Amino acid sequence: MAKRIVYEEGEIVEEIMKQELMFPALSLNHVSFICKSVSRSVKFYEQVLGFVLIRRPSSFDFEGAWLFNHGIGIHLLQMDTMTPPSKKVAVINPKDNHISFECSDVDLVMKKLGQMCIEFVTAVVKEGGVEVKQLFFHDPDGYMIEICNCHVLPVLPVSQINGKMMRSKNEVCGVDEAVMMDNLLVDMMGISF
Numbered sequence: 001m002a003k004r005i006v007y008e009e010g011e012i013v014e015e016i017m018k019q020e021l022m023f024p025a026l027s028l029n030h031v032s033f034i035c036k037s038v039s040r041s042v043k044f045y046e047q048v049l050g051f052v053l054i055r056r057p058s059s060f061d062f063e064g065a066w067l068f069n070h071g072i073g074i075h076l077l078q079m080d081t082m083t084p085p086s087k088k089v090a091v092i093n094p095k096d097n098h099i100s101f102e103c104s105d106v107d108l109v110m111k112k113l114g115q116m117c118i119e120f121v122t123a124v125v126k127e128g129g130v131e132v133k134q135l136f137f138h139d140p141d142g143y144m145i146e147i148c149n150c151h152v153l154p155v156l157p158v159s160q161i162n163g164k165m166m167r168s169k170n171e172v173c174g175v176d177e178a179v180m181m182d183n184l185l186v187d188m189m190g191i192s193f
Contacts (some may be wrong), residue, residue: 027071028072029072029073030066030072030073030074030075031072031073031074031075031099032074032075032076032077033074033075033076033077033139033141033143034076034077034078034079034141035076035077035078035079035139035140035141036078036079036080036140036141037078037140038063038064038065038076038077038078040140041065041076041139041140041141042065042067042076044139044140045067045074045076045139046067047116048112048113048116048118049069049070049101049145050069050070051067051068051069051070051074052067052068052069053065053066053067054066054067054068054073056075062077062078063077063078064076064077064078070101092119092120092121092136092137092138092144093136093144094121094123094134094136094146096144097144098136098143098144098145098146099143099144099145099146100145100146100147100148100150101145101146101147101148102147102148102149102150102151103147103148103149104149104151105149106133106134106135106147106148106149107133109135109147110122110135113135113137118137119137119138120135120136120137121135121136121137122134122135122136123136125153127153130152130153130154131152132148132149132150132152132153133148133149134146134147134148135147135148
């Protein structure tokens with residue numbers, strides 16, 4: 001069954017939301033990285049980001065490691081012939097591909113990275129009186145990692161088409177739904193170091 005959304009001017013738009021067409025994704029389970037040295041990468045993710053080495057299936061016939069913390073897994077795969085991403089290691093570019101971890105104290109992580117002599121760059125995003133702090137750095141194989149306090153930025157659905165605010169038939173529930181989604185996401189992503 002399709003859901004009807006009524007615009008301020010009364011236009012009706014059919015939004016396809018058929019149950020059989022929706023992807024049944026629940027959450028992000030893990031990210032997987034190939035690396036030159038599994039042991040070096042395990043040490044990095046344990047010491048820098050607090051991940052814990054967990055058991056992986058014994059049926060695998062290749063070297064690797066699984067780590068878990070903060071509601072997400074990291075799977076490391078040994079690749080002896082891997083060409084290191086030297087351009088990424090040389091330049092820390094916040095606009096490059098990266099994985100982001102939310103934390104409650106970016107300054108503490110910055111201090112920890114400095115103590116461990118890990119090079120990083122910082123950025124600040126300002127939006128509607130809210131300030132998001134970001135740190136970017138590389139793991140031993142050159143993969144970009146971001147640490148941020150993104151939980152301070154409200155997560156609101158994009159509900160505008162052609163500059164017109166989409167409204168449900170019940171004018172009040174749109175605001176209530178946005179606040180509920182924001183609170184739910186903040187609770188779900190309440191990751192801290």
